[in-house]
Amino acid sequence: MQRRTALVGAAVVAALLVTAGVGGALSTGAAPAQRTDAQMSDTITVSGSGTVQAEADRAVVRVAVVSSGNDVGDVRADLSDNAQSMREALAETGIDEGQIRTAYYDISSQDRRRGPGGDEADYRGLHAFEITVEDPDSVGEVIDTAVEGGANEVDGVEFTLSQDRREQLRQDALEDAMDDARGEASTVAGAEDLSIEGVDRVSTTDFSRSPYEARGLATGDAGGTSINSGPVTVQASVTVVYDTSG
Template sequence: MARQRRLVAGIGVALLVLLAGCAGVSGTLADDTRSPETTETNDLERSIEVAAQGEASAEPDRATVLLAVESTADDAGTVRTDLAESDDALRSALYDWGLSEDDVRTEHYDIHQTRDTRPDADRSEYVGVHVYAVTVDDVDAVGEVIDVAVDAGADGVQQVRFGLSDERADELREEALGDAMDNAHAEADTLAANADLEVTGVYTVSTTNVRTSPYATAAFAAETGDAGGAPRTGIEVGDVDVTVSVRVVFGAQQA
């Protein structure tokens, strides 16, 4: 019996030695996992993300004039007839001046019944309005176009918007994007310098917003010139602005 106890004790000691050896191997493997190469790679995985804006401005090369023709009568049929006759006269005058059919389109057309607020409140009338959007490629000729329209029967000019042709808009957008990227690089360099880093390149770039701000005049009433030769219409022209926003992720490393 004593011999059996000694045998069991010997087996127990052998097992303890074996388990101790296995624990040492596990620790070594764990240490190998956190090797210097892995630590160095993690240290290099740095980035700088910035959001920047860019702008570009240019003189407009296209204008849109909103012209209104109005009519009021006791019945809708009369209003419709008045608007139709005015439409023929206005379009003919604008076409004779040099605009094409594609340059003159209907922006808004409406005929509705209203109730007079005067003492005889039971009396109602019909009011109609036809708003035209007239595109003019020669911005210097906008005032002349307005004079032609007013002489042909237009009752008012609701607005004049100065914008860009498609080709010029694309050029201005490219300029604004270039300005935005220059600003992004400058901001990334500043951030890197203050964080003891240096920029190594660009990871990703995205455009988040592109906005064009046309120049627009306020509405004003139209008045037909008299036979003595009234002063012709003059329109002030302002620049068109294009603004873009970009988001850029730069790679960085320890300086």
């Protein structure tokens, strides 16, 4: 009887161990993954561009004082005298020193450029200036004043924008770029039966302006220089990521 009792007890213990093992296996099993709303959402990435044009409210006139001679000191003095004379003449028309900037200065020997038997001077000097003009309509007068004052080269005119005007037009171009991107996103979403829920993020990828360059100089009826300006173009681009559902 004692032997039978021991065997029964062993069987009970074994059964408990097996049951515990099954229970442990069931309790450690991973719960099935559930897809959240965040995982179900999709995005559309599009680019848009905007372009606006406006009349220039600023101009940059490029002129130069040029001198040549066989004595480097004389060339340097000639450049200095003519540049000072030009500055004084411009000051009388309201152009102050802050609007006149040296763009390039050079005095070089002509030996390397002069061919056999050439009669060029030994030295050539050049002092180039950029003159900022706040009133584009007065560009012709500024050119005439600079030339009469001592400049002997006119390299061109760039019609551009002031900082405030440039920023205003940039904002307009960005608004047009966003409208363009929104239209692109709507087209893509409609083709895939998706709904646009909102903007996830936006980045500006490009901003540029194209000033108007005046290449030719015309003479007016009174003998003065006449320059016609043109529109300045401002462009902006954006990349937009839209949240969608469907």
